[in-house]
Amino acid sequence: MSLRMMTPRIPIFHIASNTFREAVRDRVLYNLIVFALLMSGAAVLVGQISIGIERLVVINLGLTAVSLFGTVIAIFIGIGLVSKEIEKRTLYTVLSRPVRRWEFIVGKFFGLAGTLAVNTFFMAIGVFAGLLYVSHHFQKQDGWVLVALYFIILQFLIITTLTLFLSSFSSPLLSAVFAFALFVIGSFAEDLRGFAGITHGLTRWLATGAAYLVPNFSALNVISSVAHAQSIPEQLILYNSAYALIYATMAICAAVLVFERRNLK
Amino acid sequence: MKASQQVTVVFSLLLVGCLAGSVLLLRRLDQMRAGATLEEVLYISSPKALKEMSLGYDGLLADVYWTRAVQYFGSKHHEGAHAFDLLAPLLEITTTLDPHLLTAYEYGANFLAPKPPNGGGMPERAIQLQEFGIRNNPSEWRLYYNEGFIRYMDLKDYAGAAEVFARGARVPNAHPFLAVLAGKMAEHAGDQQMARMMWSTSYQTTKDNNVHANAAAHLRALQVDEDVTNLEALTGRYQQQTGHFPASFSELQAVGLLRGTPVDPLGHTYKLMPDGRVAVRVPDDLPFIQKGTPPGYVAPAPKFLPAD
Numbered sequence: 078m079s080l081r082m083m084t085p086r087i088p089i090f091h092i093a094s095n096t097f098r099e100a101v102r103d104r105v106l107y108n109l110i111v112f113a114l115l116m117s118g119a120a121v122l123v124g125q126i127s128i129g130i131e132r133l134v135v136i137n138l139g140l141t142a143v144s145l146f147g148t149v150i151a152i153f154i155g156i157g158l159v160s161k162e163i164e165k166r167t168l169y170t171v172l173s174r175p176v177r178r179w180e181f182i183v184g185k186f187f188g189l190a191g192t193l194a195v196n197t198f199f200m201a202i203g204v205f206a207g208l209l210y211v212s213h214h215f216q217k218q219d220g221w222v223l224v225a226l227y228f229i230i231l232q233f234l235i236i237t238t239l240t241l242f243l244s245s246f247s248s249p250l251l252s253a254v255f256a257f258a259l260f261v262i263g264s265f266a267e268d269l270r271g272f273a274g275i276t277h278g279l280t281r282w283l284a285t286g287a288a289y290l291v292p293n294f295s296a297l298n299v300i301s302s303v304a305h306a307q308s309i310p311e312q313l314i315l316y317n318s319a320y321a322l323i324y325a326t327m328a329i330c331a332a333v334l335v336f337e338r339r340n341l342k
Numbered sequence: 343m344k345a346s347q348q349v350t351v352v353f354s355l356l357l358v359g360c361l362a363g364s365v366l367l368l369r370r371l372d373q374m375r376a377g378a379t380l381e382e383v384l385y386i387s388s389p390k391a392l393k394e395m396s397l398g399y400d401g402l403l404a405d406v407y408w409t410r411a412v413q414y415f416g417s418k419h420h421e422g423a424h425a426f427d428l429l430a431p432l433l434e435i436t437t438t439l440d441p442h443l444l445t446a447y448e449y450g451a452n453f454l455a456p457k458p459p460n461g462g463g464m465p466e467r468a469i470q471l472q473e474f475g476i477r478n479n480p481s482e483w484r485l486y487y488n489e490g491f492i493r494y495m496d497l498k499d500y501a502g503a504a505e506v507f508a509r510g511a512r513v514p515n516a517h518p519f520l521a522v523l524a525g526k527m528a529e530h531a532g533d534q535q536m537a538r539m540m541w542s543t544s545y546q547t548t549k550d551n552n553v554h555a556n557a558a559a560h561l562r563a564l565q566v567d568e569d570v571t572n573l574e575a576l577t578g579r580y581q582q583q584t585g586h587f588p589a590s591f592s593e594l595q596a597v598g599l600l601r602g603t604p605v606d607p608l609g610h611t612y613k614l615m616p617d618g619r620v621a622v623r624v625p626d627d628l629p630f631i632q633k634g635t636p637p638g639y640v641a642p643a644p645k646f647l648p649a650d
Contacts, residue, residue: 177345177349178349179353265406268406268409268410270368271409271413272409272413275416289364289368293371296371310374313374313375316374317371319367320364320367320371323360323364323367324360324364326356327357330354330356330360333349333353334350334354334357337346337349337350
């Protein structure tokens with residue numbers, strides 16, 4: 078097997094940057110305006126209607142909004158990454174050049190992941206601005222908010238790859254439904270594994286298999302902990318990073334394998 | 343090998359490797375975060391707030407919290423824990439989200455009220471739970487029975503238990519035993535027959551396997567207590583007649599005090615001690631017994647009771 082065949086080449090970068098530009102052209106980043114309004118509204122209002130939980134509300138609301146906005150973007154942009162290219166017939170132009178199918182998929186992933194990272198970066202500024210407004214100064218514990226944001230980005234990577242995988246063989250509408258369902262199931266992944274642990278026989282096998290196959294978003298959600306200024310163990314950061322990387326790679330591999338076999342004629 | 347085949351082989355191997363890696367990592371994460379999901383209860387302990395946050399999907403959320411309550415109690419019970427701090431909040435959240443989830447009230451009565459390590463040792467919280475259930479399900483006689491049971495067994499509040507049983511007996515289609523229990527409560531409060539009657543009612547009427555097994559274990563324990571009391575009375579009589587304690591049950595049979603060799607509810611023969619006391623052979627299999635434990639016996643951590 079030639080090493081050259083598997084070495085990432087320039088096409089991945091081009092496809093990624095085109096995907097990013099396209100997302101910006103599609104006014105994806107407009108969601109930042111809604112987010113900014115939400116954060117400023119919450120920051121101003123919460124100070125007037127509650128006592129002692131201003132920081133809590135800003136962190137909870139801010140991080141939840143970052144997570145949900147990003148998830149919606151990942152799903153709705155992700156479902157069109159392959160199908161739109163086929164629909165507009167631009168995929169044939171791309172693949173007629175020296176671009177391999179796996180490079181196309183990997184490039185698309187990096188493009189959307191980059192869009193989400195930029196989007197999250199601006200939202201993070203909004204969260205910290207809200208915090209500064211209600212507390213008038215930053216605290217040492219606010220650093221954990223950065224860890225929560227990092228976990229949210231890891232969550233986006235998994236959702237993006239899953240959506241990409243689903244869109245490599247399914248229609249956009251079904252892909253969106255499946256991706257959203259996986260997001261909900263993944264949010265209860267720890268419950269699912271707990272449920273699998275107390276069942277017996279065939280149900281146990283099926284439940285355990287499903288519990289380990291669906292993405293685990295439970296461990297990536299530390300919003301409540303950081304809102305209560307609790308530290309996040311280093312080991313959790315390490316394991317979550319490794320898990321997200323491995324799971325995203327697995328989903329990309331599945332997407333590549335399906336897309337390689339897809340009849341595009 | 344063609345380029346496309348190479349891609350298939352490489353990505354297939356990578357996929358399998360990643361799948362194995364993700365399973366291993368998840369196991370590590372689970373070990374590290376054991377019970378982390380339940381910690382949410384510490385953050386959002388207000389059932390009303392959770393109900394509002396569920397955006398109308400309170401039934402589904404109630405099922406999730408109910409599963410968490412069962413898992414929480416199961417794991418704590420298995421550890422032999424003496425504190426079940428999250429059990430009451432979990433059950434309160436579950437029943438606020440779905441006030442008609444009757445099994446949660448029954449669970450609360452059986453596992454929230456008893457003293458640790460068999461339960462949470464919170465009979466007052468268990469009664470609050472039953473009262474909440476009665477307000478939301480006034481025609482469910484089992485809730486009155488549960489509350490009367492807690493008042494009788496855990497609080498020794500016999501008058502209160504009689505009052506709740508009487509209230510429950512007036513519910514249409516109530517089990518006829520409620521009226522019997524209400525009537526006999528004043529007369530027989532505190533005696534063993536009353537306790538047997540109550541556990542029998544639980545055993546016969548419950549649909550929950552755990553509650554069923556718990557009731558069966560209590561009934562077996564009551565039987566052992568009664569057997570040991572009677573057998574020790576016989577060895578006492580033998581000692582009065584002969585001046586010494588019997589060396590075996592056959593000596594009791596020989597003088598006509600006993601017919602056959604006595605066995606405990608699990609089928610094991612009782613052990614006769616040199617000082618005339620009677621003990622069970624496998625005390626670990628007979629939790630809740632008050633009498634008949636061998637000298638120096640230390641009860642192990644509670645275990646899951648076999649379905650009966």
